[in-house]
Amino acid sequence: MERDPRALRRDEPPAGVTGWPDLADNPFRADRERIVVSPFFARLGGVTQVVSAAGSGLLHNRLTHSLKVAQVARAVAERLLASPGTAELTAKLGGLDPDVAEAAALAHDLGHPPFGHLGEGVLDRIARHRFGLADGFEGNAQSFRILTTTDVRGPSVVGLDLTAAVRAAVLKYPWARLHWPQPHPAAMPNPPRGAAEPADLPGTGSSKFSAYSTELDDLLQARAPFAGRLEDWQQTVEASVMDTADDIAYAIHDLQDFHRIGVLQYAPVAAELGSWLAHALDLAALDAAELAAEARRPGRSLELLRRRMHVRDAWIVDDDAFAQAVSRVRAELVDGLLASGFDGSIEAEQTTAAFSAHWTSRLVGGVVVLEEPGSRSGHVALRQEQWHEVQVLKFVHRQFVLLRPELALHQRGQASLLTTLVDALDAWLGDRDEASRLPRRLHDLVELAHAEYARLAADAPALLVGATGEPVSGADAVRGLARGRAVIDFVASLTDKQAVSLLDALSGRSSQPWSDSFVL
Template sequence: MHNDLRAQRRDAAAEAATTWSDLADNPFRADRDRIVVSPFFARLGGVTQVVSAAGSGLLHNRLTHSLKVAQVARAIADRLLASADSAELVGKLGGLDPVVAQAAAYAHDLGHPPFGHLGEQVLDRIARHRFGLADGFEGNAQTFRILTTTDVRGPSGVGLDLTAAVRAAVLKYPWARLHRPDPHPSKMPNPPRGAAEPGDAPGTGSAKFCVYSTELDDFEQARAPYVSIIEPWQQTVEASVMDTADDIAYAIHDLQDFHRIGVLQHAPVAAELTGWLGGALELAQMDNATLAGQERRPGRSLELLRRRMHARDAWIVDDDAFAAAVGRVRRDLVDGLLAQGFDGSTESEQATAEFSARWTTRLVDGMVVVESPTTRSGHVTLRQAQWHEVQVLKFVHRRFVLLRPELALHQRGQASLVTNLVDALDAWLADRDEESRLPRRLHDLVELARSEYTGLAASAPEVLVGATGEPVTGADQVDGLARGRAVVDFVASLTDKQAVTLLDAMSGRSSQPWSDSFVL
């Protein structure tokens, strides 16, 4: 059975490969190579991770982040396969090839638009409210669209013609926003992570998802080899490896970045962690309202995190493990790395590198394979101690970096830029006198989307609905959806700098008629 499954996992690109010259004769390595030579991968060097790197060597961008996720994913896969028990179990669960996990890690952020998660939120709001696209915009679904549709450099000229295994491994959230699979995981009593509807937007479908309605055929083909092996809402083992590697890289390397540029300061982080450790019993007695009202006082935010973990992840959360994790992070991050400061010296560079290597090793060594995981976890997960440590590390990043008012100010400007750029491109598309001078890439994206939505209207009208759930009928409505998807595809394919430069040109603020090429 395992040999049959392996063949199924490989077969998606076999026919195309006979007319295509790849440097690697192994189909998974060919997939990996196609991803890393794609211009969509190269553009990640100009896309924000948390804040714009602006050419700085001190901050990760989406490209350097993806490289590190791939490094961690390969290490996790190698470690699990080195254990006879783990290797036997992953074989039963559909297989684990280190190159597939590595390829998925390289690909996982291809769909991130300019300005990272902020751009993602803005484009989703515009896609749903302005263009009536029920799918909206989601970076993971955009990744799958690039790999299967809008990148034209594969043998067929539509997508990259990747194997089923690699396409399935990219599906971190293996469901559509609304329609697939049926029953939809958002309706489960304890939905998988990301599958629940946003609390402030009931009826809009899952908060996170990996496929638009336009790519459902590719999605179902990629998942077909696993139908009798894992649940419809479960990640493949390789997707689970990629997802966990992403968490590890995010938890460690973003903290490293903001330590190096002086944003992550010793005093406030020390006060928060020490305040919780010294007052945990007293804080546990406070009611939620009192605690929320005092959130800016030391220890309160960490206590709120502990309570959220109990509410969402009762399957693994443990107060003793949480306290141990807070203590370890305080010793190693606060009393160790942050206490030394960063001054650009050899010593501080070495201390930062040692911190990163030490934590990466600890977390990779904490990986286990679970045959029947909770709905909140994949088959590959962290042991209890390391799972709590990742939650605390991510908390430090969120509380002391992402919630800073300076970052909020910066992001409000970026949100306005993305909105204005969409407005300008949409107006250009509506100007019949200028139709012949549209960027060729934008024109091609409109034609592609029009073909897709026309096809859906004929073959699967049940998935072709507007943002409020009403059926889409008539050529004009279909054309409106196509135009909206094309504009969103085009903006999402830009780097941060390209988005700024393009809006300057369209607003008359640039005196140069030529600038970066916008042909992605």
């Protein structure tokens, strides 16, 4: 009987081994178990979601976030398969298995570096500007690199050797930064989410992508079973489930966190939403210059969101649906959850839990499968009503949490820490007298990256370019790229606490000769 191509793995077991010992017989369930026992998964408990949890039980970290995304992804997949006609449609599009969606959700944030998205931006700039890596750093691509390359729990000691379906489901942005596919989705008239170049960084490629050039073969192999069913730039159905679940979890649980610690306050959120609802027509009549000049006044930021949505997402945006979403969020988040505050009481805990459960159920219930979505949507999407509600919930989080000056102050310090840490590790690599005492993990990563870039130089030189697009050739240049990628891989594998402790040790501020920062 021919094997399901979605269940094929990349590697055969080592010689003399009849099979790799998994706890589950189902290959997709086995993938889930391989991900869960990975140390890269365990480290997510020490990685920032929005702000460092620092041991607090009140804030999500990347591990608890991933668990909730997995819970939502499985619920979405099972609900869709139970809907009349949906199973046939998803089979036509390449398949939908709850185990695959759940495994992808568990794995989707493995590549997040210390300090979350702040760390992601810092490492990308360092990778491109200091080390000349055209691919830079991207959390989704780093997740795929871990699963296929830098984790060592698979049978060939390279990656986890997951099935094609799970690897493809992790590809939230199924393209490379610059080189694949051709034509590149960044050149589309209305590029998929994340595919466009950053407006302030022309020529650098897509702002979001899911594979470095070193893992391009793995991307192509994972996508092979879906050839002819999906466009090269389209997510698989299971990747689309994971992506939608991530949006749902993000929209709800981070708001819940910041309500519990008193950061998300009733008055400013009520003023913003209430002012827009009361003056929507007047705000819509303001020209762009007037709106920008009054940006700090209540209601103006929400009006700017409405206008951006018309530019980016004309395929689904609707002013009536937007107004209804603002009204619902005002009633249930502001006048419901935030109005009573959080005092740690049983009643407050129950109110917070009920808010989370209600919104999760509502948004999961709004998920549908689209046979022919536009370029800005996956095959799995929210109905128009719920889509607008997610945009408003995410707006509240961004406007009243992420843009707070206190958070900016905290993040500037974290950015400086990561930059200094990379400098210190790079200097250590360049110290011939101390090279023999490098952390073994860093030494191994240098050797791995050198083998990868040497292979690209020999087999696919067109992929080997510097950050400015110029061809890279010569043994020294290849070694330089490998050294840079290894340092980035090493730092990205740390928890928040390990990054701080390692820099303390390297700068002489630590009195302890042994630290878990060196056991990676």
